[in-house]
C-alpha cells in the first residue's frame with residue numbers, strides 16, 4: 251500500500267485515573283461523521299470527547315466521491331481545500347451500453363460556485379485531514395484505541411464503558427452521539443432494530459495504482475461492456491493517480507478467488523488498457539438499504555452509517571453522514587448552551603430521517619436498475635438502454651446512481667413561511683455558495699457565521715434601523731448590487747454581477763432568514779422584525 | 793379524479809390493432825418482448841403526466857393476480 255498510515259496510541263485520560271468527569275458530549279466513533287460532529291460542536295464552543303476503537307484512519311478507501319455540500323461543510327474547518335488539492339475534481343459522467351457511449355451528463359450546474367459537484371479522494375486521506383483539524387482544536391479530546399463496549403442511557407446522563415489497552419473505564423456525558431458505523435455498538439447496546447433490504451449481487455471494488463497517464467478521467471459507467479459481458483462496471487479517478495474500479499459479479503461467486511490481485515488486474519486491464527498497475531486495496535461487497543426507525547433515543551443521537559446504510563451508487567453514504575453531523579451539531583450546541591429547548595433535537599430526527607428515506611429510496615432504485623431481479627425487469631432495463639442511444643427521453647431513465655446533492659428539508663417542522671416566491675432558494679435548502687466578495691472571503695458561505703443571519707437584499711437603500719438592532723442572535727447581512735459598504739454594522743456583501751440576486755430570486759426588500767447550518771429557515775418579500783423573530787423561534791423548536 | 797382516458801379515443805382502432813400485431817410478426821419471443829417494452833416507454837414519454845401513467849399501470853395490472861392463480 252502506498253498510503254502511509256500514521257498510528258496513534260492510547261493516551262491516559264482522567265477516567266483511567268479514577269477521576270469522574272461529566273462531559274458535555276461524547277462521540278462514539280472517529281470516522282468522517284464522528285470527526286465532523288466534533289469539529290462542528292467545537293465551532294459552537296462546545297467541547298467533546300471522541301472515542302475511537304482503531305488507532306488509525308479508514309482501512310482501504312471506501313468512500314471516494316465527496317460532494318459539493320460536504321466540501322462546503324469541510325471548508326468551515328479548513329479541510330476542503332486540502333481534499334481538493336489531493337483529490338481529483340470531476341463533473342462529467344459518461345454512460346456506455348456495450349462499448350458505445352450512449353450519452354454523458356454534466357453535474358456542474360451553477361457557474362461561479364466555490365466548490366465543484368465532486369472531488370474524488372480516498373477516504374483515508376479525507377479522514378487524515380479531519381484528524382489533523384481535530385488535533386488543532388483544543389476543545390476536542392480525541393481518544394484512540396478506545397472501544398465502547400456498552401452504553402447505558404439514563405434520564406439526565408449517558409454512561410459508556412470503554413475498553414483500552416490499559417484496561418476499562420467508565421465515562422459519562424450529558425449527550426452521546428453514536429457515529430460508530432454500520433456495526434454500531436451503541437445501536438446494539440440499546441437493542442435497536444436496523445431493518446431494510448439487502449441486495450444479493452456482489453460487487454468487486456478495487457483501488458489500483460496505474461503507472462501510466464490515462465486519457466479519460468471522467469466517471470465512466472458501462473452496461474454490458476465487452477470486457478465484462480452481461481454485467482455493469484464503473485471507474486473513477488482518485489487522488490495520487492489511483493483508480494477505483496467496480497465490477498458487478500452476480501450472487502454466486504468465489505470471493506477469495508475474485509480478490510486475487512492477478513485476477514483483479516486482468517479484469518482492470520481489459521477496462522483501462524494494458525498498463526502496468528498494482529492493487530492497493532480490494533474488497534467484495536453486497537449492499538443494503540436500511541435505517542433506524544428513529545435517529546434520536548433520548549440523550550443518544552445516531553448519525554452516519556450507524557443510523558442508516560445505503561448502496562454506494564450515488565455516493566450518498568459518507569456525504570449524508572457529514573450532513574447529519576452539521577445538522578445535529580448546531581442543535582445540540584444550542585440545547586447545551588440553553589439557547590433552545592430540548593425539543594429542537596427532535597427536528598434532527600425529522601430532518602435527517604427525511605434525508606435518510608430519500609437516500610434509501612434513490613439508491614434502492616439505482617440498485618434495482620443495475621441488478622434486474624426477473625426476466626421482465628431485464629427486458630425493460632435493456633429497452634431503456636437501447637432507446638437511450640438515439641432518444642434523449644430514455645436517457646432520463648438510465649440509472650447508474652443519482653449522485654448526492656444537498657438535502658432540502660421540505661417538510662421540516664422548523665420551516666417558516668415561504669413568502670410566495672417563484673424560484674430562489676427554497677425554505678429548508680442550503681444557500682448556494684456564489685461569489686460575494688467581502689473581507690471574510692470570496693464566496694457567500696465564507697461570510698456566514700455560527701448563528702442565525704438575515705440576508706437582506708436592500709439594493710442600496712439605507713438599512714432600516716430595526717435591522718441593526720434585530721436581536722442578539724440574528725445578524726443582518728446586506729447584499730447590494732454595487733460595491734459592498736465599507737464599514738460598520740450591518741455586514742455588507744457585494745453582488746456586482748447580480749448572481750446572488752438571481753439565485754435568491756431577490757427583489758428590493760427581499761429577506762432570507764438563515765440557520766446556523768446555512769439552510770434557509772424562512773423568507774419574505776418585505777422585512778418585518780416580528781415575523782423574523784418568530785420564524786427564528788420556530789427554527790429553534792420553540 | 794381519473795386522468796386516464798378509457799373512453800374510445802383511437803382514430804382508427806382496426807388499423808392500429810393491425811399495425812400493432814404486424815410489428816411483432818417474425819420476431820423471436822425475446823425480440824417481441826423488447827418491442828413491447830420499447831413501445832410502452834415511447835408511449836409513456838409521449839403521455840408524460842405521472843398521474844395518468846400510474847393510473848394506467850394500476851389498471852393494466854388489475855385482475856391479473858386472480859387470473860394467474
Ligand SMILES: Cc1cc2nc3c(=O)[nH]c(=O)nc-3n(C[C@H](O)[C@H](O)[C@H](O)COP(=O)(O)OP(=O)(O)OC[C@H]3O[C@@H](n4cnc5c(N)ncnc54)[C@H](O)[C@@H]3O)c2cc1C
Nearest residue numbers: 279281282283303313314315398431435554555567568569
Ligand atoms: C465501497 C464503498 C464505496 C463508498 N463510496 C462512497 C462515496 O463515494 N461517497 C460517500 O460519501 N460515501 C461512500 N461510501 C460510504 C462511506 O464510506 C460511509 O458512509 C462512511 O464511512 C460513514 O462514515 P461514519 O463515520 O458514519 O462510519 P465509519 O466510517 O464506519 O466510521 C466509524 C468509526 O467508528 C469506529 N468504531 C466502530 N465501533 C466502535 C466502538 N465500539 N467504539 C469506538 N469506536 C468504534 C470505527 O473504528 C470507525 O473509525 C462508500 C462505502 C463503501 C463500502
